Amino acid sequence: MKLYPIIGALLLSAAPVQAYETWEELQSACAAKKEISEICQGVADYVGSGMAVLTLCDFYRDGMIAAEDIIRNWEVISRGFGTESTLAIAGIKFALKRYPNCPIKPLH
Numbered sequence: 805m806k807l808y809p810i811i812g813a814l815l816l817s818a819a820p821v822q823a824y825e826t827w828e829e830l831q832s833a834c835a836a837k838k839e840i841s842e843i844c845q846g847v848a849d850y851v852g853s854g855m856a857v858l859t860l861c862d863f864y865r866d867g868m869i870a871a872e873d874i875i876r877n878w879e880v881i882s883r884g885f886g887t888e889s890t891l892a893i894a895g896i897k898f899a900l901k902r903y904p905n906c907p908i909k910p911l912h
Contacts, residue, residue, distance in 0.1 A: 830844075846889070846891040847891075849889045849891045849892035849895065850891040850892065850894060850895035851895060852892070852895070853882075853892040853893075853895040853896050853899075854895030854896060854898055854899040855899075856878075856881050857878075857895075857896050857899035857900060857903075857906070857908055858899045858902065858903075860874050860877060860878060860881075860906070860908060861874075861899070861900070861902070861903035861906035861908065862903075864903075864906055864907065865903065865905075865906075871907040874906070874907050874908060875907055875908070878908050896908070
């Protein structure tokens with residue numbers, strides 16, 4: 805009976821894994837099916853919005869940008885890409901946990 809987990813682990817370790825090393829490969833994989841495209845878009849929304857918030861909040865923390873400027877910049881940035889999606893909002897909220905005093909507020 806103890807052999808079953810070992811055999812399963814060996815089979816999984818031998819399974820090929822596709823690594824995407826170029827933008828073209830990633831783009832092609834994301835465009836392969838509608839469902840995969842939606843997953844890729846969700847990841848982009850989450851990471852993109854979270855990184856934008858982290859960057860602006862870092863600047864605010866370090867005194868490089870005033871609260872009024874960060875709010876104005878956030879309004880411009882959030883109109884530029886889909887920050888209203890559920891995953892974008894989740895990325896924003898996750899990033900703001902790191903900076904509770906940041907003047908950026910999630911949309912929902």
